[in-house]
Amino acid sequence: MLVSSTLRAVLLAVCVSLAWSDTPANCLYEDIRGTWTFQETERSGDSSLSCDELGPVVHTKTFTLSFPNNVMDEFGNEGTWTMIYNQGFEVNINERSYFAFSYYEGDFTSSTSYCDRTFSGWSRDKTVRNWSCFSAQKNTKTTPRVSRKIATPLSTRAFKNDLKMVEEINSSQTSWQAKVYPLHEKYSVEEMFLRGGGPGSVLPNPPSPAPATPEQKTRVSFLPENFDWRDVEGVNYVSAVRDQASCGSCYTFASMAQLEARLRMVTRNQRQDVFSTQDAVSCSVLSQGCMGGFAYLIAGRYAVDQGVVAEECNPYTALDDPCDTDTSCARTYVSEYEYVGGYYGACNEELMLQALVEKGPLPVGYMVYDDFYNYGGGIYHHTGFKNDFNPLEVTSHAVLLVGYGVDNATGEKYWTCKNSWGADWGEDGFFRIRRGSNECSIESMAFDATVIP
């Protein structure tokens, strides 16, 4: 679709102002745990149900969310629940699945989260039919949480490499090498921040990995010392590296990269689809478009609810364009999804190793600091050096975990991940990062999904 540059500018201005008022919440586990009343509309809708407004309530349910991921209704029926980062929560009980974003007011520079209530959310049964809208209110009040996700207004001036920082990184340690990327200077400071995850993905309280059980440790001891889905006995199951450009769409690149790899695995490379990342940016009510989003909600819930389409059905523009996916395109669905370990907060290195080898590549979240943008190769760890020209807020970036290993010379353990910053960045578009010490929270938020071939 050709859009005149004036129209595009107008659209962009509208989208940006909408997105800025559309500020995700910052809710903690303790805010959400407890007894809730769910008010639900008639279960007669289909997957096109917008739930912008709740509508007439016909079901009222009481759900008690308790540690670690148990839900019980007023009759004693049991189910499961999970937080989705600090943004909202999903409840699965009585053959139905409920998801809503936590309520907030304000914008990224100053917002108040009302974690004891939700926006209007979506509910449907396990077979993805009988849709309804609902909103949830906790039976006990939580104190409104005031937060500031970004401290400095995002600047539209050009991003600048900090040569001094690159030299400091290089001379202070030998695990990894930093590099000047002249290509980054075509982006503004704001756009670089969006590449790293964007304001919608700022995560002030990343979870800690769960302690490994003796059983988990034993299972891991049977796994190979080095493993990589790009070369399993000579066969590659990982699709090509892409570039998200100036949009905070890492979550959909990591999501589609997972589904692409999983599809290659289950079809023995007969299907080598490249899925549309723009579709999730523009068409999913579960993402914040170019402002950020979460693999759980895209490779998981969205891929179950709506399915994903081939790249040509909505080619990538890196803009918050209106939804323009070709509706005649076939959709590919996911059957099951979960955070590694079963819920947000249950992840650890052992579970990730096992899920990676036994099930396939996994989207992971981790914290992106200034030094990471200049990663050139080696095994990354955060050095603490800052880019003095344009220090960026720490945000959570999503990438696809494809392998792990141990450095032959130093014995340092690492993960191998596929980034979405083009094939010229890092190690042919991939990077390695220290493993076993939750470096930048990388061992705390892995995600698993099963694709239907």
Ligand SMILES: *[C@@H]1O[C@H](CO)[C@@H](O)[C@H](O)[C@H]1NC(C)=O
């Ligand atoms: C549930 O969905 C099925 C299939 O779409 C439909 O036949 C049925 O009437 C729906 N039930 C309700 C309560 O709307």
Ligand SMILES: *[C@@H]1O[C@H](CO)[C@@H](O)[C@H](O)[C@H]1NC(C)=O
């Ligand atoms: C940092 O080290 C890498 C690898 O040794 C080298 O290519 C690069 O030029 C160095 N950069 C600076 C600014 O020291």
Ligand SMILES: *[C@@H]1O[C@H](CO)[C@@H](O)[C@H](O)[C@H]1NC(C)=O
């Ligand atoms: C490290 O050692 C393993 C096993 O001997 C070998 O397969 C691998 O190619 C080596 N890797 C590098 C980077 O030298």
